[in-house]
Amino acid sequence: MVQRVIATDAALELIVLLRERHGPVMFHQSGGCCDGSSPMCYPDGDLLLGNQDVLLGEIGDSPFYMHKNQFDYWKHTQIIIDVVDGRGGMFSLEGVEGKRFLSRSRAFNKEELVELN
Template sequence: MPNEVIKVLATAAALELIAFLQSKYGPVMFHQSGGCCDGSSPMCYPLGDFIVGDSDVLLGEIGGAPFYMSQAQYDYWKFTQLIIDVVPGRGGMFSLEGPEGKRFLTRSRVFTEEELKALGL
């Protein structure tokens, strides 16, 4: 769909790490953390290990993996596109990339006026 606004996307490095994790663990999923300990790190879990609730929003997929965020957090972030990247370091203790010496990191950019209009915001 040419006018579809992409709410979440991943860098080449993130896609490479996702593919590696999928080869190791099978299908995976993401949930954008909003907790105090992990800051705003995207957390990667085996698909189905994190129970998604009615108050979670599916933003899209990255590397074939669904990416969710709580509705309360989305209300603050809905004006931005999330760009999932990878940096050296340890991720959240429950996130699959933790033992790999890399961690997922959320970067963002504010949507353009045209994108906001297409989103109905």
């Protein structure tokens, strides 16, 4: 089964840590405002979602959303959530850990696109 969003082992380990410290978490791919275009991690329910937010899937048992307008540009790619050292978005939970989530991507092949549609 093709997944629109996946996470590296390092990202999954950080999600486990964040869940232990904060309880259930959720992700939203930032659209480029204050925090650039980074995956943002919040306590589950702290970010109010709108009817234009698209659920792409789950990483580490945590939902991952993106605004529909942004999804229209990314729908042909698989988003791979990774983690690197450094400070990320000021509102994202991982910042105090000295880490930041990072979005990488790869284009779906023809067979994967057929499966997704």
